[in-house]
Amino acid sequence: MRLSILSNVNLDMLSGLLKKENEVFQTDGYGEWITYALKKDERLAAFAPECLFLLLDGNALLEGCQDMGSVKTVLDRSEQYIEKLAENYSASYLVVSTIDVRPEHIGAGDASDLAQASGAYWDTLLTGLAERQKNIHRFELRRLIEDYGRKQFYSAKFWYMGSIPYDMKALHLLAEEMRHVMARLVRVPKKVLVLDLDNTLWGGVIGEDGPEGIVLDSAHEGAIYQDTQKQIKKMQQQGVLLAIASKNNSEDVQSAFRENPHMILKESDFSAIYADWNPKPVNIGKIAEELNLGLDSFVFVDDNEAEREAMRIQQPEVTVVDFPTDLTTLPAVMAEVYENYFFTWHLTDEDKAKTMQYQQERERRKERESAVSYEDYLRSLQTTIRLAPVNDNTRERAVQLMNKTNQFNTCTLRMDELALEHYLGEEGGHLLMAEVSDKYGNSGWVSEFLYHQDGDTAVIDNFLMSCRVMGRKVEDAILDAVLKKLQADGITRATAAYKKTAKNKPVEALWEHLGFAQVSGNEEQKQYERKLTSLPETEQIHTVVWDV
Amino acid sequence: MEEFLSFIADILEVDKNTLTLETSQDDVETWDSLMQLRLLGEIEAKYGVMIPMERISTIRKLNDFYQYIKES
Numbered sequence: 001m002r003l004s005i006l007s008n009v010n011l012d013m014l015s016g017l018l019k020k021e022n023e024v025f026q027t028d029g030y031g032e033w034i035t036y037a038l039k040k041d042e043r044l045a046a047f048a049p050e051c052l053f054l055l056l057d058g059n060a061l062l063e064g065c066q067d068m069g070s071v072k073t074v075l076d077r078s079e080q081y082i083e084k085l086a087e088n089y090s091a092s093y094l095v096v097s098t099i100d101v102r103p104e105h106i107g108a109g110d111a112s113d114l115a116q117a118s119g120a121y122w123d124t125l126l127t128g129l130a131e132r133q134k135n136i137h138r139f140e141l142r143r144l145i146e147d148y149g150r151k152q153f154y155s156a157k158f159w160y161m162g163s164i165p166y167d168m169k170a171l172h173l174l175a176e177e178m179r180h181v182m183a184r185l186v187r188v189p190k191k192v193l194v195l196d197l198d199n200t201l202w203g204g205v206i207g208e209d210g211p212e213g214i215v216l217d218s219a220h221e222g223a224i225y226q227d228t229q230k231q232i233k234k235m236q237q238q239g240v241l242l243a244i245a246s247k248n249n250s251e252d253v254q255s256a257f258r259e260n261p262h263m264i265l266k267e268s269d270f271s272a273i274y275a276d277w278n279p280k281p282v283n284i285g286k287i288a289e290e291l292n293l294g295l296d297s298f299v300f301v302d303d304n305e306a307e308r309e310a311m312r313i314q315q316p317e318v319t320v321v322d323f324p325t326d327l328t329t330l331p332a333v334m335a336e337v338y339e340n341y342f343f344t345w346h347l348t349d350e351d352k353a354k355t356m357q358y359q360q361e362r363e364r365r366k367e368r369e370s371a372v373s374y375e376d377y378l379r380s381l382q383t384t385i386r387l388a389p390v391n392d393n394t395r396e397r398a399v400q401l402m403n404k405t406n407q408f409n410t411c412t413l414r415m416d417e418l419a420l421e422h423y424l425g426e427e428g429g430h431l432l433m434a435e436v437s438d439k440y441g442n443s444g445w446v447s448e449f450l451y452h453q454d455g456d457t458a459v460i461d462n463f464l465m466s467c468r469v470m471g472r473k474v475e476d477a478i479l480d481a482v483l484k485k486l487q488a489d490g491i492t493r494a495t496a497a498y499k500k501t502a503k504n505k506p507v508e509a510l511w512e513h514l515g516f517a518q519v520s521g522n523e524e525q526k527q528y529e530r531k532l533t534s535l536p537e538t539e540q541i542h543t544v545v546w547d548v
Numbered sequence: 549m550e551e552f553l554s555f556i557a558d559i560l561e562v563d564k565n566t567l568t569l570e571t572s573q574d575d576v577e578t579w580d581s582l583m584q585l586r587l588l589g590e591i592e593a594k595y596g597v598m599i600p601m602e603r604i605s606t607i608r609k610l611n612d613f614y615q616y617i618k619e620s
Binding site: 012013016020155157158160161162164167168169171 | 561582583585586589590592593601604
């Protein structure tokens with residue numbers, strides 16, 4: 001990655017530690033971060049850092065402050081500088097640190113309180129900054145220092161010799177944390193956590209020990225498993241989908257969840273439960289099919305090395321977690337699993353509601369099995385599609401969706417917030433968002449239609465939809481409504497394209513299916529067009545409403 | 549000593565074979581004043597020794613560092 005480090009103390013040594021795997025721009029002097037913030041530096045701008053770290057030493061920053069009033073003055077001013085910095089380098093991820101203040105370096109008398117209050121006050125300013133400026137992210141410097149211990153983290157020797165506040169080992173830790181942050185910024189998060197049960201979510205074997213006999217409690221060894229379940233529950237609340245792959249009788253598994261009073265996770269927390277005697281690599285394949293997600297978004301946890309090995313060999317796309325040899329670290333390992341594979345910087349409402357939506361999907365499937373024809377089934381869902389141009393409230397979701405949708409994505413056009421702004425502004429593009437709801441619930445904003453006008457032609461730049469609503473003829477309804485609107489606007493022709501990727505096979509024949517004719521192309525990409533002069537009156541299964 | 553030299557070579561980002569205990573600050577381009585501090589910090593951390601602040605300016609050659617390890 002291309003990165004640069006700004007600070008109010010001398011952290012040049014960090015650049016040295018990071019430059020083996022990264023391209024590092026060395027800023028001039030230290031404590032110059034304010035200059036860089038207020039005035040766009042031409043050399044730094046030309047370097048175009050992907051990631052700009054601002055690591056603030058709380059003690060140096062609040063030097064001389066005696067009370068909360070003076071602390072606030074300094075921190076409020078720093079907040080304004082950072083606002084400027086984020087504007088000047090809006091194309092970079094700006095990673096800003098929390099601050100640690102050592103009581104002996106601040107105030108008098110109630111120094112401990114003041115030190116703590118300063119850190120907390122900065123936290124609230126940082127939260128506000130991250131909400132206002134989407135490119136700002138938080139760096140947990142204070143937590144790093146607290147976890148390691150202040151006495152070891154700070155170095156008097158380095159401070160007096162080189163104005164470097166931190167010890168050599170601490171600098172290595174900092175560099176390591178920075179590598180983690182950078183990896184998280186560019187990584188595509190996983191979606192599903194598949195769990196074993198016996199000796200993973202509880203101690204012992206449910207089939208032999210029974211629902212009361214398994215090891216699960218709020219104290220001693222049972223608490224290891226209960227804390228592990230608590231970590232997993234937290235992940236589920238953050239939008240991670242949970243599934244079970246266990247070799248057990250399904251009645252035994254049911255009794256464990258229903259009868260053991262110490263159970264934190266409930267059956268309803270899981271989007272899929274496979275408790276039978278089939279090989280786990282087979283079952284995980286079924287889960288992927290059921291949830292309509294690729295196996296590369298799956299993470300698998302099992303205490304049994306033979307099961308892990310089978311998974312690695314037969315489903316190599318699945319990420320297999322190393323199970324700890326020291327069982328007491330299991331809850332911490334789960335916390336790490338979240339940080340390493342699932343963590344996302346900005347949670348949208350759609351993320352939080354995911355499990356519920358997949359459960360609704362299960363209900364829909366039941367209905368499908370009992371309906372007479374597929375169309376009847378779709379009609380029985382009473383689906384409403386709301387179409388609206390993207391606005392400030394949906395922009396974040398729009399960017400998220402277009403960057404993570406792989407299967408139903410005709411041209412796989414990826415854009416960040418800035419590129420989207422450019423597309424909607426200078427390029428004259430339009431982005432329509434579609435929200436889908438039915439009698440089982442609201443699936444949220446799940447589809448996007450991007451086009452621009454060229455004379456009397458509408459050029460469809462991309463059409464994408466979340467796999468959550470695939471297979472329900474939602475695309476037919478959206479396209480029908482959009483084309484009618486374009487026709488009413490005086491457009492006589494629409495063009496579209498399919499660009500092949502490793503994953504978008506499901507839409508290979510979409511345009512033909514939607515009444516477009518191929519005009520040119522090859523295996524890799526195809527161009528289509530359709531005249532809009534006369535659109536057939538087709539009977540619509542779904543209701544479409546415009547929200548303009 | 550071999551292990552010490554390869555540890556140092558890694559930090560200075562040079563080929564280990566170019567280093568001996570007689571190698572001095574003037575021989576290695578990456579060995580500037582910041583690197584001087586880093587070497588001190590890395591050696592203290594790895595070998596659990598303490599190199600007093602007032603001695604840092606007298607260290608010119610790798611051997612000057614090495615003496616602290618030998619003494620410990």
